[in-house]
Amino acid sequence: MRVTALLALAWLALLAGCSEAPPPALGGDAENGRLLLRQFGCIGCHRIPGVAGATGNVGPPLDGVGRRVYLAGVLPNSPANMVRWIRDPQSFGFDTAMPDLQVTESQARDMVAYLQELK
C-alpha cells in the first residue's frame, strides 16, 4: 500500500516535471515598448503590427514573432533572449545587419513585452 502511494507520488512528480511551462515574462510595459520601437528606429527595418510607420523591409517582419521558435534563426525565442538580442545583436558571434542601438535593459524589456504579444 505504501509503495503504491509512493509510486503514485513519483508519477505525479514526473508528470509535473514534463509539463512545459512557457518561459517567464519579464514584466515590461508593453504600451511604452510600442512607443520605444518607433523612437529607436526599429520601424525603419521591421514591419511591426500596431506600430505606426513600421514598414521597413531590411529585417524580418515581426508579426508573429512571439510564436517564432528561433530568433535570427539561432537563438531560442524567450523573453530573456529577445532582450539580449535587442540590446546587443552583434554579440552572438555571427554577422547580422541589425545594429546595436544602445537600448537599455528596461527599455528592451518594454519592447519585448510588446513584441511577445504578437502571436
Ligand code: HEC
Ligand atoms: C538596420 C536595420 C535594423 C534595425 C534598425 C533593427 N533591426 Fe532588428 N533585425 C534586423 C535584421 C537584418 C534582423 C535579422 C537578423 C539575422 O537573422 O541575422 C533583425 C532581427 C530582429 C529580431 C529577430 C526576429 C526574428 O524573427 O528572427 C528582433 C526581435 C528584432 N530584430 C527586433 C528589433 C528591435 C526591437 C529593434 C529596435 C531596437 C530593431 N530590431 C532594429 C535589422 C534591424
